[in-house]
Amino acid sequence: MADRNPFGPFRLKRFALQLRQFTVNELKTAAGVPSHAVHDLLHDLREEGKSLFETETLSSEGPGRPISRYTLTPEGVEFLASQNVAVAKELNELAFQEYPSLRPRSRKAHKATSPERPVWRVEAGLTIKGEIRGDRDLQIDGSVEGLIELNPSKVTILPSAKVTADIIAREVVIYGSVKGNIRASDRIEIKKDGSLNGDMTTARIMIEDGAYFKGSIEIDKSADTGARDNPQARAAGRGYAVHKAAESH
Amino acid sequence: MPDIPQFDPSFEDTSLQAQFRILVALARALSHGLNQPATFLAFERAGLSGNQVVGHLGAIIAAHIEDGVEEVNAIDGIWDAAFAGPKFRNTIGPCRDILEAIRAQSLAELPKPNSFFDLATANAAAHRFTKETLKKHGLDELLPAEPARVEIFADLTAVHFCAGTSRMAHKIRWAYQQVPHALEGLLLADLILSHEYLSHLVPINSHLDQSVREGWLVSALRETFQSVPSVPRWKRALWVDHRSHLYRHFLKVQESLPGPPSAVLFEGFSALDEQAIRLHAKSTTQFWKFTGAILERPESQEGAKDIAWLLYEIVRRATEGIDHLMSRKHMDIDDLVDYWDS
Numbered sequence: 001m002a003d004r005n006p007f008g009p010f011r012l013k014r015f016a017l018q019l020r021q022f023t024v025n026e027l028k029t030a031a032g033v034p035s036h037a038v039h040d041l042l043h044d045l046r047e048e049g050k051s052l053f054e055t056e057t058l059s060s061e062g063p064g065r066p067i068s069r070y071t072l073t074p075e076g077v078e079f080l081a082s083q084n085v086a087v088a089k090e091l092n093e094l095a096f097q098e099y100p101s102l103r104p105r106s107r108k109a110h111k112a113t114s115p116e117r118p119v120w121r122v123e124a125g126l127t128i129k130g131e132i133r134g135d136r137d138l139q140i141d142g143s144v145e146g147l148i149e150l151n152p153s154k155v156t157i158l159p160s161a162k163v164t165a166d167i168i169a170r171e172v173v174i175y176g177s178v179k180g181n182i183r184a185s186d187r188i189e190i191k192k193d194g195s196l197n198g199d200m201t202t203a204r205i206m207i208e209d210g211a212y213f214k215g216s217i218e219i220d221k222s223a224d225t226g227a228r229d230n231p232q233a234r235a236a237g238r239g240y241a242v243h244k245a246a247e248s249h
Numbered sequence: 250m251p252d253i254p255q256f257d258p259s260f261e262d263t264s265l266q267a268q269f270r271i272l273v274a275l276a277r278a279l280s281h282g283l284n285q286p287a288t289f290l291a292f293e294r295a296g297l298s299g300n301q302v303v304g305h306l307g308a309i310i311a312a313h314i315e316d317g318v319e320e321v322n323a324i325d326g327i328w329d330a331a332f333a334g335p336k337f338r339n340t341i342g343p344c345r346d347i348l349e350a351i352r353a354q355s356l357a358e359l360p361k362p363n364s365f366f367d368l369a370t371a372n373a374a375a376h377r378f379t380k381e382t383l384k385k386h387g388l389d390e391l392l393p394a395e396p397a398r399v400e401i402f403a404d405l406t407a408v409h410f411c412a413g414t415s416r417m418a419h420k421i422r423w424a425y426q427q428v429p430h431a432l433e434g435l436l437l438a439d440l441i442l443s444h445e446y447l448s449h450l451v452p453i454n455s456h457l458d459q460s461v462r463e464g465w466l467v468s469a470l471r472e473t474f475q476s477v478p479s480v481p482r483w484k485r486a487l488w489v490d491h492r493s494h495l496y497r498h499f500l501k502v503q504e505s506l507p508g509p510p511s512a513v514l515f516e517g518f519s520a521l522d523e524q525a526i527r528l529h530a531k532s533t534t535q536f537w538k539f540t541g542a543i544l545e546r547p548e549s550q551e552g553a554k555d556i557a558w559l560l561y562e563i564v565r566r567a568t569e570g571i572d573h574l575m576s577r578k579h580m581d582i583d584d585l586v587d588y589w590d591s
Contacts, residue, residue, distance in 0.1 A: 010519075014522065014523070015489060015493075017522075017523060017526050018471065018489045018492075018522070018526075019485075019486060019489055020475060021482070022486070023293060023298070025293060025296060025297070025298050025301075026298050026300065026486055029298050029300050029301055029304075029490065030300070030486070030489050030490050030493065058290060058293070059290055059293070059294065067290065067293045067294065074530050077526060077527070077530045078527060078530065080523075081520075081523040081524070081526050081527045082523075082527070082567070082568060084520050084523045085520045085523050085524060085527075085564065085567045085568075086567065087519075087520070088518070088519040088520030088523070088564055089564075089565070091519035091520070092518050092519050092520075092561075092564065092565075095518075095519070099514070102514075104554070104557045104558040104560075104561040105554075105558060106558050106586070106589070106590040107551075107555065107558075107586060107590055108590050110554070152550060170548075170549060185547050185548040185549060186547055186548075186549050186552070203547040
């Protein structure tokens with residue numbers, strides 16, 4: 001099937017795929033094209049020589065063409081969709097030229113070009129009592145007592161650190177000692193020689209050989225404890241990062 | 250019994266509520282008319298489709314609706330203008346009879362109490378439909394057990410989408426808008442609210458972008474209801490037109506903002522829909538395994554970026570992308586990212 005202008009038929013094919021079953025009148029209305037464009041498409045599909053659509057004659061009464069309804073077969077769906085995918089490459093490139101920030105990047109590409117996230121540090125010998133909140137990553141080499149709430153961030157407890165606090169973060173990595181409950185939306189890691197005395201709620205956990213852990217583990221993909229039976233709490237739990245972002249303004 | 254929608258202060262103006270009642274009366278009558286077996290062929294023989302009839306009336310309402318006019322007179326005025334227009338003017342025979350019957354029905358609907366209850370019914374149906382859809386694929390725990398509350402607000406120039414969701418408040422806000430596609434919106438209320446559930450209330454990760462919420466998950470919804478007998482054919486066809494009208498309206502709104510308008514801003518990458526259609530046609534199971542992995546992805550900005558990148562790779566890799574998804578026994582986002590990023 002030779003496309004006269006690859007972007008024009010893109011729309012028509014897309015609507016044919018979305019409707020899957022259509023009359024000429026329905027497809028031309030959806031795509032905003034004249035009837036002959038729909039007839040051309042059907043003609044081209046017939047020319048392929050495969051059964052790309054089925055025709056059902058609904059009425060042959062009255063003047064003009066009989067009214068027919070066309071249904072794409074699975075082969076027809078695959079044929080039209082694969083044609084549009086081939087054209088899409090150019091359409092996406094045009095969009096990314098206009099909005100470079102929309103071009104998705106892989107983890108590798110992201111790591112290669114992103115500056116390191118800013119990190120807060122609690123140095124060795126320093127003790128903090130109270131609440132730590134914000135959106136930066138945190139490395140603790142000293143002591144913290146209270147609450148650490150860094151929803152979008154990574155908290156690393158270094159080997160000589162002592163933490164007596166509940167921790168809410170995206171990711172928590174423990175080399176030192178922690179007493180308190182941890183909720184991490186992504187994962188918790190307790191390294192060799194690290195210790196945790198408290199409960200964990202997270203999506204993924206890694207505990208190395210030699211690590212100490214006393215407490216309970218709850219694997220929760222949404223990391224929102226106790227919310228399964230409570231839709232409002234659940235919705236609120238899922239939205240906590242957004243909630244925190246709003247608070248930080 | 251579902252709760253009746255609440256009104257935002259912007260919708261407390263009684264003249265706006267009267268306009269909304271007119272829309273509901275027309276939507277009820279049209280829905281009844283389009284559900285009749287004879288309607289489809291009668292319209293086709295007259296060179297019309299259900300979508301065209303709805304579109305024509307919707308455009309007239311948006312242009313003619315006025316404050317302070319008796320509702321009955323307003324509906325009569327809308328129909329008079331519709332029959333004076335080129336689409337309906339020359340209709341004869343069964344097509345004309347059906348249009349007149351819909352007109353009479355819309356007038357008969359006006360005195361019926363509580364037009365706003367239609368949204369509550371649609372909300373309950375949408376919640377049920379989403380639950381049943383997710384249950385088939387073992388994902389129903391992701392949906393809150395109770396329907397969200399619905400609140401109506403006035404957005405007359407349609408700066409927003411016709412519905413928006415607040416997960417924190419477990420609330421869906423429905424916009425009363427004076428735009429041609431508002432009538433379509435009411436006719437499709439149950440499907441639009443299903444979209445709000447599937448795209449905005451169910452996914453765990455709040456950072457997911459347009460490609461997921463308005464792209465992949467919209468395709469998932471449409472591919473599902475296309476095979477559900479309880480969704481009438483006219484509604485499936487109207488959904489396609491409605492999304493297209495939303496897109497055109499979105500472009501219009503974008504024109505007033507910095508930067509060129511782009512389809513990518515509306516629904517993500519071009520041909521993502523085609524790839525969703527292909528995968529769904531080849532295997533519903535594999536499609537929902539992948540969709541489930543997206544929905545269950547934990548809260549994380551990086552995780553959302555991974556998914557956007559994966560979706561783009563699915564488009565970029567074309568047939569190979571679909572073949573790879575078909576070959577996966579376990580669908581894990583991290584594994585897929587590692588595999589394609591290696």
